[in-house]
Amino acid sequence: MEISRRTDYGVRVIIDLAALPKDGRASTLEIAERQNIPAPFLAKIISQLSLSGLVSTYRGSGGGVSLARPASEISLLHVIEALDGPLRLNRCVIEPSACPRDKHCPVHHVWAKAQADLTNLLSGTTFDDLVESGWTAPQ
Numbered sequence: 515m516e517i518s519r520r521t522d523y524g525v526r527v528i529i530d531l532a533a534l535p536k537d538g539r540a541s542t543l544e545i546a547e548r549q550n551i552p553a554p555f556l557a558k559i560i561s562q563l564s565l566s567g568l569v570s571t572y573r574g575s576g577g578g579v580s581l582a583r584p585a586s587e588i589s590l591l592h593v594i595e596a597l598d599g600p601l602r603l604n605r606c607v608i609e610p611s612a613c614p615r616d617k618h619c620p621v622h623h624v625w626a627k628a629q630a631d632l633t634n635l636l637s638g639t640t641f642d643d644l645v646e647s648g649w650t651a652p653q
Contacts, residue, residue, distance in 0.1 A: 521597045523551045524559050528568065528593055532585035532641040539578035559597065566596035586642035594636060601636070603629045 526549040534540060542560060546553045560579055563569040570582045581588065594601055606613040606622055607629040613619065 524597045532645045539580045541578045590639045591636035
């Protein structure tokens with residue numbers, strides 16, 4: 515299991531914005547340069563993050579991108595699901611009836627526990643936590 519490059523970049527975008535002063539905005543060019551993300555790919559990521567209500571975009575002079583809500587209200591799970599869809603280790607964890615072995619599968623409980631543990635970790639880790647842990651935006 516590996517997160518997509520899109521999600522890796524999306525996490526970088528949110529961390530970058532969370533590290534800005536309160537109500538700060540950054541241009542997509544600034545984010546692309548600081549986070550070493552190709553600008554065309556970044557535009558698509560920002561569009562998806564905006565549609566998911568995680569960032570706000572502003573056009574024109576003084577425009578840019580900002581967090582749509584406080585960093586303390588945005589979790590790693592929010593970003594993963596905004597960019598890659600629902601997190602699931604195995605289809606049977608989300609749809610047990612999708613597997614004909616659901617009633618007697620010896621590994622189902624392991625998948626379910628791993629899914630719950632991973633979901634809890636990612637949903638409990640906010641970008642405020644990550645920024646407060648000492649991360650600063652590259653200059």
